[in-house]
Amino acid sequence: MLRTTRILPVFLLFLTPLITLAQATVSLNPSDEAPVIDKNIYGHFAEHLGRCIYDGLYVGEKSNIPNTEGVRNDIINALKDLKIPNLRWPGGCFADTYHWKDGVGPQSERPTIVNTWWGNVTEDNSFGTHNFLNLCEELGAEPYLAGNVGSGEVQELADWVQYVNFDGISPMSDWRKENGREKPWGVKYWGVGNEAWGCGGNMRVEYYADIYRKYATFMSDAGLEGGLYKIASGASNDDYHWTEVLMRDIPHNLLQGVALHHYSVIDWNAKGPSVGFSEDQYFKTMEQAWLMEELITKHVEIMDKYDPKGKVDLIVDEWGGWYDVMEDTNPGFLFQQNTMRDAMIAGMTLNIFHNHARRVKMANLAQVVNVLQAVILTEGEKMILTPTYHVMKMYNVHQDAQLIPIELNTPDFEFNGEKLPAVNASASKDAAGKVHISLVNIDSKKSNTVSVAVGALKLKDISATILTSKTLEDHNTFESPEKIQPEQFKKFKLKNGTLEVELPPFSVVVLEAN
Template identity: 45%
Template structure:
């Protein structure tokens, strides 16, 4: 019997809804065909956005969407994507497939997508090949409500009122595709560029940590375990004894992909053995070490944890599906990916004192996508259902919890058999998510509840063989189901979690008689 302890009276910090964010780049069929088909498409759409895709994403309550990249962001010039579509400039997408980018999806279309999703906006600015003026004018175009050249241009293009930009990334992967900069150079460029991310929406220039109306600015953080980058950037941002969060920055990004093989031979998304399955999970669990490593450096400069660690690119990365454009990064999605998602989301919850936002890469048809499309067909992947199971944690309060685990998997590189997190939502219900990493073993679990009396439990589960997937021929082979085998005990709950599964339980207190 596995013992699991939850103390609902030991409340920690809020689990920001933005931890469940998504990423959409001009890459392959993510934007075009995946999200945007144009107003004249035979595929049902609202202002060019696929209705089936938007409806599916609204079901999982997408809280924030990052755009336009990714590496694409640092070759994107926003003025190419405004005005009449026939007059927009065409360009070569040099990073992703060498295809023509016609810029028919630009600022107005992104803002319309965010409106339809009901989500916050996270825009990545161009530092690599752009200018300070270009970035400054984009902010003015999007957010200034007065009389100015850019505000007038926005009105001429059909949107008189300003939009709300919630988050703005100053550069992307500046250590690599975003300019191949060293950390000192980037940090000083960041200080310069962010100065011109003007806060037009408010007159009171308080630190943005205290004023949610302000644009929250994100600095480019490290690639995986590059602690030198984190240390150097933060040291530069905190020079002159000025706290970086006093208008300078609100967060530092982190990118890490789960790659079971090498970057040259990443491995198949569907054809893998048990050893590779556990190798993949081990790589996913490395996220815990990365968060602790970079958080430790951030704690030196920001002990009050006002700066967020923003994991705005994460997920599995395999070899592309046979016969597809290698630059489009299209891959299938199995229960292995669902377990990887369950591991990550539980980790992000547990580290939500420092992790304030994350974005899975990517939303549709690219890497660990939650949706796949083919013409007018739509498939929800196993990863989609994990986000559906975890959405109850959004803006809930993390509570103290601990589960006994044993090492399983590959000899010399084991993983814990279980991962978990627990929170109390705004209605006072206890929300629990547990991931069983084992490919073949179920575990009986005795959940001990302190500070909470269980009166009723609703539960849902996603489970299946590690290779199980949804296809356009069988779109519902893997989907969530009701889980009723839960017994209430004097001090908590008893249940058995099946192998290779993600389980969500909502526990309510007894109703007054």
């Protein structure tokens, strides 16, 4: 049975698979009214968690590892190549225990903090506001600061805004200058708390909505051109009531974005390994990744009810795969390997974000280094790029390009009587007129041929890149850092306005054409 849905820009699609080589079809439907894919969808997340900051990003200025103000140069260069548009810090759960004033001024005078959320390790606050914001400047990325609403006070957050943004005379701007920074950084993006329903205070949404209104009121624009962009702590997964109350009870002049968190987790009590997973665990992980489509659709429906003009954005500021930690590592550090399964999560999720570009304006992969679905892993002086890194780099051609709505029919990926769409896709056209088409085949066993109707676009000079490997569990290691990396792809042909692409099992392909 064939079920077809037009993707303008949402898609939901199924087709009964064939025994050997299955067939999918994609029609491109360019529209001048289609939204732009905001580059901030490609954001990242750096929490004080495990080895993300300390012994990850930050090794200190005295380290033998080449660094800039204590941040590893190899990581800086890798993130620049990734065209990272924004970086969220300092949490996560850590944000609502973090007091920013402890992390500025002479390092020798900074108090320590016990990270009660992640391993009960003692941190010395050597990485603080200046380090983070200077790193963002070096990367050319927008900083996204998550404010402490759980254990902090209104004045504390208001002071932070003034410290980093105010160019006039004030106690906070004077203090910033004393600490070595003459001009403010101009931080636009601010999270007003994090996961208020859980580690951010176990609040009821009605209570948090009032708390948000209070904090947001006292967060002055401090002369920042365009004003602050304030993001409410949003729902976990399918808590649609949470989104309903935020959109209903918070005046929209105080609210620019509503967050959503969703991880591809099989079972919070039995997440399964990051390497050595079963076919069943793979399929269930793909189910959770594909659930992002339904979650965004339903949360957006609620937002549309209260905000039909789309002035408030949906911000998916935590997403990715979450598994059991690697053996012989601190369970509070959330260190996991990154395999082709993670490449499937990344490719599928980014396609979903693209196709919801009307509302989804920012997203933050969790996390950037050594934690959860990291794009970079380190071990001493060594550094490796993960399959997720390679997918995000392949896909960054879509940043700030205009979405091309698509219509997609796909075979199913079947396992034990359950089904998922085997192929997912998105497309865009950039300012230079180049068209990019991203295709993902999540089927672990079957290749899928995709027929893309491109006649109306009159494409030529087509090239392609693929990320795939021999097994789903393949991953890069410090001994074999380039086992998985993008390669030139040639299994496609253009004939009579139709582009035929042969996708191997568990593969990601990005095509480019003029």
